[in-house]
Amino acid sequence: MLFIRPIQSKDFQALLQMSVESGVGFTSLPVDEPLLREKINHSIKSFAGDAKTAGDQSYLMVAEDSETGEVVGTTAIDASVGLASPFYTYHLGKVVHASKSLDVYNVVDTLTLTNDYTGVSELCTLFLRESHREGVNGRLLSKVRFLFMAQHKHRFDDIVIAEMRGVSDEQGSSPFWEWLQEHFFSVDFPTADYLTGVGKKEFIAELMPKYPIYVSLLSKEAQAVIGEVHEKTRPALRLLEAEGFDKHGYVDIFDAGPTVQSSFSRIKSIRNSRLLKVIIGNIEKGEDQLVSNTKVEDFRACCAKVISDEFEQTIIIDAHTAAILQVNEGDELRCGALRHDEHE
CATH class of the missing domain: 3.40.630.30 (Gcn5-related N-acetyltransferase (GNAT))
Incomplete structure (x- = not known):
């Protein structure tokens, strides 16, 4: 992993x-x-x-x-x-060169250093x-x-x-x-x-x-x-x-x-991420999700099989994942989907 x-x-x-x-x-x-x-x-x-x-x-x-x-x-x-x-x-912009008397109207693409x-x-x-x-x-x-x-x-x-x-x-x-x-x-x-x-x-x-x-x-x-x-x-x-x-x-x-x-x-991924409370247990049929701890200097993240409960605001992870993420039972994890629904 x-x-x-x-x-x-x-x-x-x-x-x-x-x-x-x-x-x-x-x-x-x-x-x-x-x-x-x-x-x-x-x-x-x-x-x-x-x-x-x-x-x-x-x-x-x-x-x-x-x-x-x-x-x-x-x-x-x-x-x-x-x-x-x-x-x-560089910013792509446009400049117009026009003359009514000559009936000329030219739009020119430009690159401007910014x-x-x-x-x-x-x-x-x-x-x-x-x-x-x-x-x-x-x-x-x-x-x-x-x-x-x-x-x-x-x-x-x-x-x-x-x-x-x-x-x-x-x-x-x-x-x-x-x-x-x-x-x-x-x-x-x-x-x-x-x-x-x-x-x-x-x-x-x-x-x-x-x-x-x-x-x-x-x-x-x-x-x-x-x-x-x-x-x-x-x-x-x-x-x-x-x-x-x-x-x-x-x-x-x-x-x-x-x-x-x-x-x-x-x-x-920012808008749809959520904080869930950790439960450490056995997972037989979980869903692959991105998970991270909430720390800064000791930040850890991975992709793991989890069982999340949005109603209870909990997430079940196995002991191996908990060790990698350096979290204990009752800590919070931030979770996110690997792929987004097209209608989100």
Whole structure:
């Protein structure tokens, strides 16, 4: 069984290996040992802190195999982006060029550099090693964040976003970036992606065009990938769309992958989660559900067979699940569905 817990210092090697495996375009997990150690330390402090509001906290978690002890995945939430360093996005807009005397009316799509998402919460750093990409493991890694957020709402903003990985090939070449590189940057996509991942974003402000870019001036290849996701990211996008996330015209400044957004209260897994009192017993015919304890620093979550009683406000779990979640009889668990009903 996989369970989710806050990252610890001992997980450094596993996180480093996952950063290598994640490849180019996975900006939030760069192959940089000092930065990864700083990410771990920052997360440990965030989980240990008594935050009253969303701030510069980052909650980085890992998926551990309860049988082998192997760390096989990671997932995270940034409480407020853009506070320590600028958070850049392109916004897709329109400009009208019209002349009544000439009977001309042209609508032109534009890309404008913005910091519009400064201060919002971000879902990020979702990665599962290929050896465990089966069953509900990917769904657990993604949706567990919503259980944590539902339990500790005051730690997050009213707006939640997720940047989706854009189109690039196996060599790390991005059609969108190739056009920007040719005209403005003169550095390749892997280099730009790495510099951003390690927090060296000064070059963006220094070299990025200051005025809106006319989309029609981009290469056909670059235009075709604006707002599109990497093929390996499609399942993650579908899952977030099912939660209530949608596109608002913002795309990544390097690969043009879409940023999806939802209000906190609109996210289905947050809205539909509930607190139930624990009963430890034997389960023969249970229902698979996402379950988590209500702690912060000792947060634990997993997918388990349970018997829930909405009327009695109780949930029956077995002793093994109780041990993994570090709960006792009478404690509370936050529970959520693995999949949503289409009519919710």
